Amino acid sequence: MLQIKNVSQSFGDNVVLDDVSIVITKGEIIGLVAPNGTGKTTLLNIIMNFLSPDSGEVTYNEKLDYSTKKKEIQMRRHLSFLPEIDDLYGELTGMEHLNYYARLWNQSTKEVQPIVDRLNMAHYVKNPVKTYSLGMRQRLCFALLLAADTDVMLMDEVMNGLDPDNVDLLTSELIKLKEQGKIILIASHLLNNLDLYADRVLFLKDGQVALETHNSEQKKELYLKVLIPEKEYELLKTENQLPEGARYIASALLCLPLTGMNSTEVGKWTSFFYSKGYTETTIGKIGSSEWYNELYTND
């Protein structure tokens, strides 16, 4: 279990994290969502102890923290951080990087080749990193975490520069890691993709967790979603009695909860919207991108 306890961090007058507490259990993937410069990377840096927080602490399994050098090294044996693609060593090959990470975290280098095969890296991994494209480097960075095979993995924009096929590939790998019981924190802007594997998504705003969505609960909460401009929504609201629990998100999306509605009622509302000319109607959960719009669009 990874615990982030009352962490605060300011840079001058700018409060980036304000008393943030998060508990992450085994086999859980947490998505961190926020616009640029609002604390995602800072939080990951604090978890790795790359940055000492103004207050608060990070513990692993309630025994390890960063209070002594010995404990810090023990912590690091359980944690790994997705390297930035520019931080790779251009003169070395991908294979050299992978073998190094495996050895450094006391894993068997025999596991490296299967990782290479799974991530379709075999055709380039023996070339120097300086010859790699952005996507190739990104896959290598992800593969390094698989080679280190630590209990906790932190990833900042892991899908950056990947084509859709590779996004799917890494998504399936993340789901496998979750099944193996890994604790994974991912800061990402690919919100629809995040919904595919994240158990919880934390939205940071004004230094705090402004919203936390749970994927398991969301799956049960389906909505009839329709795009309606704000002025027309106001009119619609006065003319019609909207069902209880209806939400109007990001000044654009009306969401009517399907809980308690029968198929006739769903059909009635769909026909109603269609007759009014609102043809973009879908059924589904409220996704991270919709919550993102709700929280940050008007900022």
Place this chain on the structure above:
Amino acid sequence: MKAYLNFEGKLFLKNAKNKLMFLVFFVFLLLIVFFIYIRDVGNIEHTVYREMNNNRIAVSTLSAGTYEDPEQSEFFDKLYSQQQLVAGQDVALRFENDEWLTEASLELADLQIELHKYEQLDELDDDLQEIVPSMHQAQTNRAFYSYIEEEALPIMENRESAAGFLMTFYDSFGIAAFLFLLLFSGSIISADFEHQTMVKGYPLTYERKTASKIAIYTVASFLSIVVLTAAFTGGLALLTETGHFNYPMVLYQSGSYDAVSLSAYAIRYFLYLFVLSLHVISLATFLNTLTRNMYATLFAGLFLYALPFFIQIESAVWQWLPVQFYNVYHVLSGESAYLTGQSDLSYLYGIGNLLIWGIGFIACIYMYQSIVSQKNQSRSKTAAIENT
């Protein structure tokens, strides 16, 4: 730890800057060959001929009256004898008589040592003073020719062989060794700043990382120099001739000049170079930790290297500074001791001094890092206490 050592070793060998350094070193070795073959460096015939001419010109400036002065005549007789002995060396060379040359050279060296006992030497004009080599040079020559006589070795008239190349290498690389080592290690710590998200996350303490880096850089830069030099010397032996590896090299030790064979000198030279490598790498790590910048590290290192060329202070503290020992050849040949008048500036003392200072630099790095880390940890502890 082993994984980190392997990785750093690979990085050292594949690093673009280091590859350039290997190339520069190779060009440096080629330049030595150029100077031997094209500019006749170390050609004994040319050297003796030049000395003979200088002697002839300088002695011809003396007036007849000088010899008639009873107080001066003894000294000037010896100056005249010097001219004759140099001429004798030239004749011996022409007749290719090594025994004669050795005898003349030994006699000349003894005479030159004796000349330094006369006060009149300091009163000579520049041209005449120049023909009398320094006490250091005279003693070096005496040790050199004594060894040749004892071992009955043939005279190496030029350095156009592997052994001759190695002799010239010792002279020239001794001056440049510090600079090469500094260039190898100028970014030893700051290079990691370009790979922060990898390096910072390693499950290794700063102390272990730094110790590994110093070990790898010391061994790798030293071995690079040794292997390249050995390969180049070997190649030259195949292309030209091997030469005499039992030829003498003069080593200055605790006030005396002793000649040892070229191969025995190589062991001492490379041992000193290894200790210097450890010292320079530790110094560069220390400077790089403080400045966090490669150029600032190189500048500070160059400043320290150049210091003895500009300043010589007669004090015990100055004598203890390692900057005096950065020029390998000057220390081993005794030139540093002669120029500074400090007989302690010698081989064994240099090894000890460089080692102690090197360990001192490592201790300073650890102390500095410990202060930084304690600050960070006390912040974490305070935060933890506040939370409970």
